[in-house]
Structure formats: C-alpha cells, structure tokens
Amino acid sequence: MYIAQAYKGLHDWWRYLIGTLIIIFAVIIGQIPFTIAAVLKAMQEGESIMGMDEQKLMTVLEPNLNLFLMLLSFAAGLLGVILVAKFLHKQSLRALTTARSKIDWKRFWFAFLLWGVVSSGFVFLDYFSSPENYVLNFKLVPFLILCVIAILLIPLQTSFEEYLFRGYFMQGIGVLTNSKWIPLLTTSVVFGLMHIANPEVSQLGYTVMIYYIGTGLFLGIITLMDEGLELALGFHAANNLFTALLVTADWTALQTHSVFKDISSPTAAGFIDIFMPVFVVFPLLLFVFSKVYKWTNWKDKLLGTVEKQKNEDYKTLE
Template sequence: MRFLERALRGPNEWWKYLLLPIIAFAIANTIGAIPLSIAVIFGTVNGGTLNPDNAGDLSGLGLDPNLSLFLLMFPFIIGLIGFILILKPFHKRSVKEVINGTQSIRWGRFFYSAAVWAIISGLMLFVDYSMNAEYYELNLNWSLFIPLIFISLLIIPFQTTFEELIFRGYLAQGVARWTRNRWLVALLPAVAFGLLHIFNPEVKEYGFWTVMPQYIIFGLVFGLMAVLDDGIETAMGAHAANNIFISIFITAKASVLQTPALFVNNHVDPVKDLAFMTIGAVLIILVLAKKYKWDFAILNQRVEGEKE
C-alpha cells in the first residue's frame, strides 16, 4: 500500500491542506473564469440576460450551448494547472504521488472503471426510459449533438480530474496523515465534496436534504474505491464517465450542465435518482472488486508507515 502512506513523508503541515485547495479554486474562478466573464459581459451588453435560478444556463446570453459548456469547464483546466504547479513546492510530492503514491499512473484502471460506469449509466437510463417514457423529450439536433460529444470527451475529464485530485487524492492523503483511519479517508472528503456543490441549481430546485445525500454518497463511493484500490484512477474514470454521460445523454431544467443532450428529463425525481445511483454504486464496487481482487479488510487497518 503506497497511496495513503505517501502522505506520511515530507512536509505536511495542516494549514497547507486548507490553503492549497482554496488557492486552486481561487485560480480556477479568477484566471480560469476570464473567458466566461468576457462572454457574460458581451452578452449582457447586447441585451442578453443570465438565468437567476441556474448559473450554468447561459442560453439567455445568446451563446451556443457547446461554447457555454466549454466556458464553464475551462476554469477547471486552469485550476488543475495551478494545483499541479503549487503541489510540489508545498509538499515535495508529485501529482502522480497524489494519484497513487507512485511515479506512474494506472491508465487501464481509469478506462476500465469509466467503461463500467458508462454501461451501468446506460442501463439505468434504459430502464427508467422504459418505465417513464412520457417524462423524456427527444432533443436530438445533429449540428449540436456531434460537437457536444467531442467537447464532452475532451473537456469534462479535466473538471472531474481536478475534483478527484483534490478530494479523493490530496485531501484524502491529508486525512490519512492526521487520523490514520481509512474510513475517515473515504468519509470526510466525501462530505467536503458534497458541500462544494451546495450552490448547484439542483440543490435550490429540490432542496438541500433531498439532493445533498446524492453528492455525499457519490463522493463516499469514490473514496471507498480509492482506498480499496490504493489510488484514485478508478474514481477518476467513473467520475469522468458519469459527467460525460450526463452531458451527452440527459439534461433537465435544473441541471447544472445545460447541454444539447439527447434527452431532456421533464420530470426529475431526486428520490428515485438516489435509489438508482445507490444501485449503480453497489454494482461498480462489486465489478471492480472482482476485477482487481480488492480486500475489504483493508478498510479497518490503520494507515501506517515511517515519517522521513
């Protein structure tokens, strides 16, 4: 085991684990948000308006929806670059060591996990559509849909990698350093991950206590995957597949991703979505556990190792 144990070596002052994520998100939302800010200014000057109920909906500015997606994802690219540049001087640790404690990335795990979650998501959408076809509106526009596929595949992984590096990688290592408890490694970053999404339009539309469990459980599942697999590649892959799938295939009025997706869901049921997500989470854990021969007993073992 090397992923969590890597945090027991090198400079690891507690304030760095608080400051570095703040700096990374600040870089994303200042420097990274410059193109978006310019688009908003030009749009409003030309008579456009922002949606007060959904900051991700830029249609009122007259922007192409695929351009809007790119502008909303671009800050995460800049935030990711900022995180990588600051990490080394802060902790004498490379980004690869945040991913799994070594100097190499297990890309096979990333793509396998992404494929498994994409299949599970497709099956869940098929089942729900079969049961509730009247809630779905076909939204196919080839001139928008084809570019959407390419933009989603190329850009969204930067957003999800940024979040996974910070929560399932960096903060998880910080929790391991200070608590030595693998359950807390999975749980505490999951809560922080959930609270990060507190201003998402879904929370405003359906209520904090209805939506927040979805984000926290989602984060907890990714955290368990990282602990069990001794690295975050499977979590990175599943997270990327989830957001890409949603971007391409399904959107809703209150969705933070307002894309020209294949379907529009006009009757979102957060409770049903939570049940579907829980089933999907169990399935992916079982599939990956069998594939990679995970030992669940590791969850009860303390993070041990000698400091430098």
C-alpha cells in the same frame, strides 16, 4: 498505502492550507472568461447577472459556449492541484494518483467503460419505459461540437474533483490525523456540500444531497480499497461525459445539446433517483471491483491508521 504516499513529499499542515488557497485562486482565475462572456451577453439583452440564480445564469450563453467556458475553471483548478503538489509539496503526480509503481490506466478504462455502459443503459431504459418524459433533442452540428468539448474538457473537470478530494485532501487529512476514516468521511461530506448550489438541489430538494454525499463516499471507498485514484477517475469521467452527451434538462447544471431532453416536471427525488444508486447500484459496483481486483482487509483499509513507512524515499521534516 495510498494515503501514506503524501509522506513522499512535504506534508506540513500549513502547506495544505496554502495549497488549498492557491487552488481556489486558480479556479477563480479560470472562471473569468465565463464571467466576462455572461456579463457581455446579459448587457446585450438588457439584463444583469447580479442576483441571477445558477439555473438562470446557465441559460445566458449558448449551451456549447456555456459548457466550454464553465469547464475552463475546472481545467485551471486541475492545473493548480498539479502545480501545488509538484512545487509546494515536492510530490510527483504518480504519488498523488496511486500507490503503485506507475499509474494503471487499465483500471481507469475498466471503470470508465463499465459505468459508461451501465449509466447509458439506465438512460435508455428510462426513455423506453417513459417516452412521454423525453423529447428528441439531437441536432447534428451542435452535437458534434458538444462531443469535442465534452471529450476534451469533461475528463479534466472530473479529474480536478478527484485529484482535489480523493487525492490532495484525502492524503493531506489522512497524514495530519493518522486516520483513514476521517478523510474518507470528511471528503465525502465536503464533496457533497460543494454541489449544494446546483440547480438540481433547488428543484429536487435537499434530499438529493444523499446522492452527492453517497457518491463521494463510494468514490472514497474505491480509492482506499484499490490504493489509487484510477477507478474513481474512470467512473467519474464516464458519469459526467455520458450524461452530458445523452440527456439534459432545463433544471440541471449541465445544459447541453444532448441526444435527449428530459421534459418531466422535477419533483422531490424518490427511491429510483437517489436511494437506488447509493444503496443498490454502488454496493453492486463495489462487489464487482472487489472481485476483479481481489480486495481484502476492508476494515484496515477503510478504518485503520496511517503509519509513516520507514523508507528512504519518504521525506521527513524533523
């Protein structure tokens, strides 16, 4: 079982507490370059970043520089997760990633390409059906720089979130509670709440939290059903990467030199924006994944207990 991989390392409750604090510290360290750059830029323009909301803060720097510096904190966080697992828990990256004997990169690329095509299709469908809501934002040189930054760093950002929530927290809460549904629900809700400060929430209302929590639940389900992070890593990377490259808006967290810019007025999101992905698209993706990878025993994998396997590879602390 994927959650039981935590037994291959040291899994005392206090290790997860200390590990979480170390990871938070790593993220804070990674935010220092962005903070310094934003302060210097604001000083040049005679402004102060104190009291700025996140939407205003994201427009202080040039979009490519802003994206690069913003993503550095996630890269630092990912390094923090890996180091905590290795040195504090004595757990391998493979055990944190999957229950298989090795990481299955074919699964990653399948999810990445599938969701990349589908999500891009949704963007172009909306563009051609409502062209008045978009303007062409494409500029060759800034876009090429964006491509380099996005391709190199966005997978690190999404991997940090997956290794933290569906990996470190999922396994930690699972072995501490001997449960699967508790870490599934807990990590999904916390993952959603982590996005509450995003500009989208202030523009679209708290209803958008249904999308964030629903996305976390979807990623948690595919992690538990597939006994590994590979599908979640691929999906999340494709979701953020293709969005950053294709479309931006003044009220979104990712301000980029994308191909298109959404100029429509943000309103309370409705069925298409929130409910269709969570209640239609994600269930269809679960169906596709379940058929491709022959998932069975859904009840036990999602709601069952976590049992320590009697294996010499598992470290006990008695």
